[in-house]
Amino acid sequence: MTAASVRRHGVERARTRFFQLCLAPSLAVLAVITLAPAVFLLVSSLTPLDLTRPETVGDFSRPLENFRLMLADGRLGNSVWVQAKLSFWTVLLQLLIGFGLALLLNSRDRMIEALRTVFLIPMVLPPIVVAIIWKVIYTPDISPMHWGLSVLGVTIPSLITDPDWALTAIIIADTWQWFPFTMLMTLAALQMMPQELIDAAKVDGASAWQMTWHVTLPFLRGVLLVAGLFRLIDSIKAFPLIFILTDGGPGSLTEVTNYYSFQQAFNFSLLGYSSAITVVLLAASIALSWVIIRAIGWGHRD
Amino acid sequence: MTHPRIARRSLLAGAAALGATPALGQAKPYAGQTLNGAAFQSTFFEYLRGYFPEFEERTGARVNFNTQAFPVYNQRTDLELSTRGSALDVVNVTFIYSGRWIGAGWLTNLSDFVADRNRTPADWDAADFVSGAQSAMTNAQGQTFGFAWEAGAMLLAASRADILDRANQPMPTTFDALLAACDAVQGRESMTAFVADRLHHWNWIPYLMGMGGQVFRDPPGNLTPMLGTPEAIRAAQWYADLLSKFAPSGGLSFSDDQAMRAQMSGRSMFRTQAITWLVPLAKHEESTVKSTVRYALMPAGPQGNYPGSNSHGLGIPAGSRRKELAWEFIQWALSKDMLNRIVRTHGYPSVCRRSVITGEAFKTALTLNGQDVASLYLQVLELGGRSGYMKYRTVPVFPQVGDTINRGIDRIATRQQGAEAAMRQTQQDAVQVLTRAGVRLDGG
Numbered sequence: 001m002t003a004a005s006v007r008r009h010g011v012e013r014a015r016t017r018f019f020q021l022c023l024a025p026s027l028a029v030l031a032v033i034t035l036a037p038a039v040f041l042l043v044s045s046l047t048p049l050d051l052t053r054p055e056t057v058g059d060f061s062r063p064l065e066n067f068r069l070m071l072a073d074g075r076l077g078n079s080v081w082v083q084a085k086l087s088f089w090t091v092l093l094q095l096l097i098g099f100g101l102a103l104l105l106n107s108r109d110r111m112i113e114a115l116r117t118v119f120l121i122p123m124v125l126p127p128i129v130v131a132i133i134w135k136v137i138y139t140p141d142i143s144p145m146h147w148g149l150s151v152l153g154v155t156i157p158s159l160i161t162d163p164d165w166a167l168t169a170i171i172i173a174d175t176w177q178w179f180p181f182t183m184l185m186t187l188a189a190l191q192m193m194p195q196e197l198i199d200a201a202k203v204d205g206a207s208a209w210q211m212t213w214h215v216t217l218p219f220l221r222g223v224l225l226v227a228g229l230f231r232l233i234d235s236i237k238a239f240p241l242i243f244i245l246t247d248g249g250p251g252s253l254t255e256v257t258n259y260y261s262f263q264q265a266f267n268f269s270l271l272g273y274s275s276a277i278t279v280v281l282l283a284a285s286i287a288l289s290w291v292i293i294r295a296i297g298w299g300h301r302d
Numbered sequence: 303m304t305h306p307r308i309a310r311r312s313l314l315a316g317a318a319a320l321g322a323t324p325a326l327g328q329a330k331p332y333a334g335q336t337l338n339g340a341a342f343q344s345t346f347f348e349y350l351r352g353y354f355p356e357f358e359e360r361t362g363a364r365v366n367f368n369t370q371a372f373p374v375y376n377q378r379t380d381l382e383l384s385t386r387g388s389a390l391d392v393v394n395v396t397f398i399y400s401g402r403w404i405g406a407g408w409l410t411n412l413s414d415f416v417a418d419r420n421r422t423p424a425d426w427d428a429a430d431f432v433s434g435a436q437s438a439m440t441n442a443q444g445q446t447f448g449f450a451w452e453a454g455a456m457l458l459a460a461s462r463a464d465i466l467d468r469a470n471q472p473m474p475t476t477f478d479a480l481l482a483a484c485d486a487v488q489g490r491e492s493m494t495a496f497v498a499d500r501l502h503h504w505n506w507i508p509y510l511m512g513m514g515g516q517v518f519r520d521p522p523g524n525l526t527p528m529l530g531t532p533e534a535i536r537a538a539q540w541y542a543d544l545l546s547k548f549a550p551s552g553g554l555s556f557s558d559d560q561a562m563r564a565q566m567s568g569r570s571m572f573r574t575q576a577i578t579w580l581v582p583l584a585k586h587e588e589s590t591v592k593s594t595v596r597y598a599l600m601p602a603g604p605q606g607n608y609p610g611s612n613s614h615g616l617g618i619p620a621g622s623r624r625k626e627l628a629w630e631f632i633q634w635a636l637s638k639d640m641l642n643r644i645v646r647t648h649g650y651p652s653v654c655r656r657s658v659i660t661g662e663a664f665k666t667a668l669t670l671n672g673q674d675v676a677s678l679y680l681q682v683l684e685l686g687g688r689s690g691y692m693k694y695r696t697v698p699v700f701p702q703v704g705d706t707i708n709r710g711i712d713r714i715a716t717r718q719q720g721a722e723a724a725m726r727q728t729q730q731d732a733v734q735v736l737t738r739a740g741v742r743l744d745g746g
Contacts, residue, residue, distance in 0.1 A: 051384040052406045052698050053740060069738060075731065139560070140551040141569065158552025163716045247500070250554055251713040266377050268702040269384070269402070273738060 098182025330362030434687025512603020
């Protein structure tokens with residue numbers, strides 16, 4: 001090894017050390033605000049921690065008891081099924097509507113640009129405001145929707161208390177709030193689509209439908225999958241709509257897993273059990289994300 | 303925040319109430335201290351806030367009293383008390399959490415303060431608080447952890463008695479009569495016959511008990527749930543039918559306020575609920591039924607009359623560092639003089655001191671549309687205190703059992719399940735949540 005290469009290695013090491021030193025404060029803060037609560041969650045999931053029973057703090061005598069109880073908890077199982085239905089339909093609808101509207105709004109026209117901004121409003125509203133808007137829409141005695149339909153001679157039940165409609169009502173509200181996200185991402189990708197691709201398809205005589213199916217959609221595949229992944233992870237965090245609109249009811253028809261976990265912790269003080277549910281939910285979210293990322297082939301070039 | 307100007311006479315009256323307290327014989331004994339209090343939003347604290355300057359002037363302490371929405375307050379305080387922190391000196395002792403907070407040792411035993419003549423003058427008269435309102439504030443040994451500032455006594459209110467009269471229906475006194483009256487008025491003048499808010503674990507229980515059922519076998523000693531019994535199944539079916547046949551569309555999701563407004567606007571006829579939600583029918587400026595509202599005791603079932611009653615009190619967290627000052631505040635806020643002033647000035651309808659309830663000012667305030675509602679109120683409070691049937695509600699695990707009840711009634715009223723299947727599932731769920739909370743049950 002020559003003196004020059006030794007000097008170069010020394011400089012490299014010094015640079016790496018410098019970068020590490022620069023990163024250290026941020027990593028330390030990150031560790032405190034994300035890792036510490038996660039560790040607390042994991043540790044408390046191994047105890048029967050109940051705020052009303054001081055003796056349960058630090059009781060590790062049966063560390064897997066919460067997980068055993070979860071297996072026998074029918075309401076938890078139901079909440080997972082409700083979550084699956086909610087996630088499937090909201091992600092699907094948001095992708096379809098977002099993609100469709102992005103295609104329609106992909107133009108430089110001033111009116112269209114203004115319309116684009118209007119479509120973004122639901123996404124920028126605070127979630128609690130969105131929930132209250134839909135509470136008004138779904139409450140028959142004050143609802144403009146129910147009033148309008150009654151004028152037309154149509155009577156419909158209260159959607160949030162009707163067992164056939166309650167989950168659909170949540171899906172509609174969630175889709176309304178979040179389709180602008182997929183629309184925005186799709187629109188951004190569409191505007192970066194190479195003109196040559198479009199021109200080539202036109203020269204080959206492709207119809208609008210063929211253009212969308214064989215050119216646009218394959219080009220957007222990655223963006224749509226990423227948008228879908230984001231929405232899927234976010235759908236698992238659905239909370240304000242359920243809290244305000246249905247409280248998980250009627251019965252347990254709209255009770256999703258994180259809402260059930262919230263109730264265990266903050267209404268019933270069963271922090272240990274709630275932590276165990278949250279740990280499993282977290283693990284499932286990570287596993288799901290990993291599977292989807294693998295399927296997309298994120299980080300790998302074709 | 304601005305405080306109203308305090309008249310000299312009011313100041314003297316407040317000082318007289320405080321003057322009896324020995325600790326305040328000295329000049330401004332708490333000067334420089336800040337008393338931190340918290341409660342849920344209520345007109346009582348809005349009224350009381352107007353008098354804070356008197357307390358501050360007398361003691362030298364500053365009062366920092368925050369109120370929040372009911373569920374927000376309960377969650378925050380539950381967490382705060384569980385840490386035994388010192389952030390709060392006076393808290394509202396919420397009825398449904400009282401067993402939990404007292405049982406866990408999160409509140410200060412006020413019996414010691416009451417018994418100490420240096421801290422509490424005899425004429426403060428702790429025994430003047432109605433026993434029914436105080437029962438939730440005590441533990442099994444009879445020690446007191448709070449003093450009630452509000453009591454809820456469940457009554458029956460009919461918003462449009464004129465329609466009842468035209469239908470030749472008296473105010474119902476039994477469950478059967480309630481059904482008959484509902485049948486007679488449903489749909490008249492676009493009214494629904496009944497309305498309730500979504501807290502079935504409060505609204506349904508009087509019907510359960512009236513049909514001979516109960517929530518727990520023998521609370522607080524034996525918390526084995528009794529929700530799958532034939533009586534519970536029958537009562538659940540009866541109440542779910544009442545809701546599905548006679549309540550407004552979407553009524554299952556109604557909050558207290560929504561249900562109250564349905565009655566106030568004359569869109570719904572009957573409601574069985576705590577007096578706080580029924581008085582506005584006669585007094586609220588937006589009420590359209592002031593001249594037609596009528597009140598009665600909760601109807602009785604075949605096995606008797608069990609109107610719900612509850613109370614909220616003021617207590618001192620175990621972790622407070624200003625317990626003496628907090629006790630001064632509680633004595634001042636709940637003195638006979640202060641409560642009489644609040645009743646006289648604002649017509650506050652939910653006080654818990656017998657001497658105030660039986661006084662002229664309260665009777666005048668609770669004479670609603672010509673009816674003496676004060677006596678109905680006292681009857682309900684005494685009923686709850688005498689037999690102790692409300693004990694079920696103050697046990698630490700009631701919130702989770704109440705939640706299973708809510709969901710069970712929902713399932714029946716929305717036809718997801720028949721009453722028998724729904725209540726058997728409710729019983730099973732209740733056993734599961736109680737076991738998870740470490741409660742020992744019969745046969746367990």
